[in-house]
Amino acid sequence: ASNRNLLVLPGDGIGPEVMNEVRKIIAWMGKKRAVGFDIKEDVVGGAALDKHGVPLSDDTMKTALEADAVLFGSVGGPKWDTADFTKKPERGLLRLRKEMDLFANLRPAKVFDALVDASSLKPEIVKGLDIMIIRELTSGVYFGEPRGRHTNAQGEVEAFDTQRYTVPEIRRVCAVAFELARKRKNKVMSSEKANVMHTGVLWREVATELHKEKYSDVKLEHMYADALAMQLLRAPSQFDVIVTDNLFGDILSDEASMLTGSLGLLPSASLGAPDATGRRKALYEPIHGSAPDIAGKGLANPLAETLSYAMMLRYSFDLGKEADLVETAVENVLKAGYRTADLLAGGKTDGVKKVGTQEMGDAIVKEL
Amino acid sequence: ASNRNLLVLPGDGIGPEVMNEVRKIIAWMGKKRAVGFDIKEDVVGGAALDKHGVPLSDDTMKTALEADAVLFGSVGGPKWDTADFTKKPERGLLRLRKEMDLFANLRPAKVFDALVDASSLKPEIVKGLDIMIIRELTSGVYFGEPRGRHTNAQGEVEAFDTQRYTVPEIRRVCAVAFELARKRKNKVMSSEKANVMHTGVLWREVATELHKEKYSDVKLEHMYADALAMQLLRAPSQFDVIVTDNLFGDILSDEASMLTGSLGLLPSASLGAPDATGRRKALYEPIHGSAPDIAGKGLANPLAETLSYAMMLRYSFDLGKEADLVETAVENVLKAGYRTADLLAGGKTDGVKKVGTQEMGDAIVKEL
Ligand SMILES: CC(C)[C@H](C(=O)O)[C@@H](O)C(=O)O
Numbered sequence A, B: 001a002s003n004r005n006l007l008v009l010p011g012d013g014i015g016p017e018v019m020n021e022v023r024k025i026i027a028w029m030g031k032k033r034a035v036g037f038d039i040k041e042d043v044v045g046g047a048a049l050d051k052h053g054v055p056l057s058d059d060t061m062k063t064a065l066e067a068d069a070v071l072f073g074s075v076g077g078p079k080w081d082t083a084d085f086t087k088k089p090e091r092g093l094l095r096l097r098k099e100m101d102l103f104a105n106l107r108p109a110k111v112f113d114a115l116v117d118a119s120s121l122k123p124e125i126v127k128g129l130d131i132m133i134i135r136e137l138t139s140g141v142y143f144g145e146p147r148g149r150h151t152n153a154q155g156e157v158e159a160f161d162t163q164r165y166t167v168p169e170i171r172r173v174c175a176v177a178f179e180l181a182r183k184r185k186n187k188v189m190s191s192e193k194a195n196v197m198h199t200g201v202l203w204r205e206v207a208t209e210l211h212k213e214k215y216s217d218v219k220l221e222h223m224y225a226d227a228l229a230m231q232l233l234r235a236p237s238q239f240d241v242i243v244t245d246n247l248f249g250d251i252l253s254d255e256a257s258m259l260t261g262s263l264g265l266l267p268s269a270s271l272g273a274p275d276a277t278g279r280r281k282a283l284y285e286p287i288h289g290s291a292p293d294i295a296g297k298g299l300a301n302p303l304a305e306t307l308s309y310a311m312m313l314r315y316s317f318d319l320g321k322e323a324d325l326v327e328t329a330v331e332n333v334l335k336a337g338y339r340t341a342d343l344l345a346g347g348k349t350d351g352v353k354k355v356g357t358q359e360m361g362d363a364i365v366k367e368l
């Protein structure tokens, strides 16, 4: 046994395709670097709905809880769009996040030099951009109770959701942000709507206190979420680490990833609390969705899944060197001009080789 | 009497300065076009805290409710930053919105040809951009009860906010969106997080039903708020009218306005329901804030307040011709190269005349 238990959940749409390319890299790592995994594979999302009638079975949930890491593809597609709220493919992902207690979602927004022209933004604004957004992932309005629908006192149908945050929930995710900032540019921007929401007021207080208590060497600032949405466009390079709640994080990290012009390149890590041995439960997934429009056509970009795998090597197995190898291979392949379709829109076309999913995967393995 | 009762609330920071320039245009309209107003003026925000100990006095509230329109500047500043939740300058604005029942916030994001280079985005992406965001402004998490802070069953301090939407609340704001779309490119994009929030599910249902019932000639589509945050960057020109809730609207409209590269140019209108005579309560305000860093220095851009006044002429007093005059004057002054400091960052500098607040105001009057 490798002592590295990995659960692979390719999911729907382009998930299985991009995961196939990562398998090639996993095989390479086993052969050339003696980095092996005990791999289980299972279904999630629409695939699980088809097979088990639920977006994540209890069995799969159990396997995920026992694994050292989960490598996730993507879920959803038109086939399941009409499913009702509790049976949507996304609920499978939300259940994994919640029951594995993956409270810290790390979403890097990094601009690769070779792709600086692919962004909608002017190159001088995004060149060298390297932001890390930490999104709280297990609380807030995503899970707060009560939620639902009823007829109110005026006889009107009304829907409601509850945003809740406790002090420990805010503290632990802010701690992750401060720790990460220390390994980067030592700056944290905390974001909420403390001018409007009580959860925002508490968030700001807790971030400020924790900073004073334990992380006063890190620079901490606060910005309202609406102002942050603006500043991400005006001058994104002012940011290093951004920490925010589940809902603001959902929107702001998507905005930030679009700054890079290359959604097909962006990985993410979702981490739990360290256990007695220091190991955190973890799930790694690309930022992009299941892209049903291009699924099965060999057009999908496997690099976001590849970089998610690299994040896994780094954060779950302390294999920083191997992670570097993969990340450098991605950079070199981009420098060499390899582009899947998603990276071509708006970018330069001279010296560019248009490739499909498999060719891109092969190029990475060759580069390794 | 003019039969046009206007309440002017300059507020804090640059609010009074930019309002002074609009006064010149109001005077011009009275003299040259016989468009007069009965004007009352009062304090709001920090100025009201200083004078009355509250961010909006009951007297001012009463005057606002009696007025045909309120022309608002901006509120807030470091002096009042430490005020607690219910005594922040912003509460004055929130009270006006709520008690005047201004449920439809119209926020145009328009790129002026003369300023296409001022955006962080590539000119080919934003050229000709003309989006109208309709943000619900009197409900959702901004006002939902219960909200506050307590110690939960686990003995942890916890804060909570409630997002609520009723069917009539969603219907009336979507109706405004459909009506406006008919006068524009006939397309509405409705946005929520129906994959995660119950209010989002209801929002989508009500928008879909209303569309089928009364507005099937308009094209209606739906997009999750996170996806919209991305698409606003990737291909903003795909949108015509966007309708969304209070919190998503706050963030997305700020992102959209930043696409234009010229926050100092963007007005907004907040409208209530039409009364028996067809008149709607209304408040007009620039998108920009009180900008305490440049307040009192004669640097502020008065054009957003000027264009807010133009929106008022159009929406509250049916003076479309006069509104056109003002809007054309703004365009011409920009074409002629007049720029306040905020419009210079990143833009072209050839043929440009750098001006202060008063010179810009004078240039508009001269152009008129
Ligand atoms: C699929 C959806 C439930 C999810 C979310 O809203 O969290 C997605 O947008 C994300 O950011 O991972």
Ligand SMILES: CC(C)[C@H](C(=O)O)[C@@H](O)C(=O)O
Pocket: A195, A196, A226, B090, B093, B094, B250
């Ligand atoms: C000042 C603040 C309360 C306000 C809001 O959040 O609505 C502002 O950001 C706006 O968009 O008008």
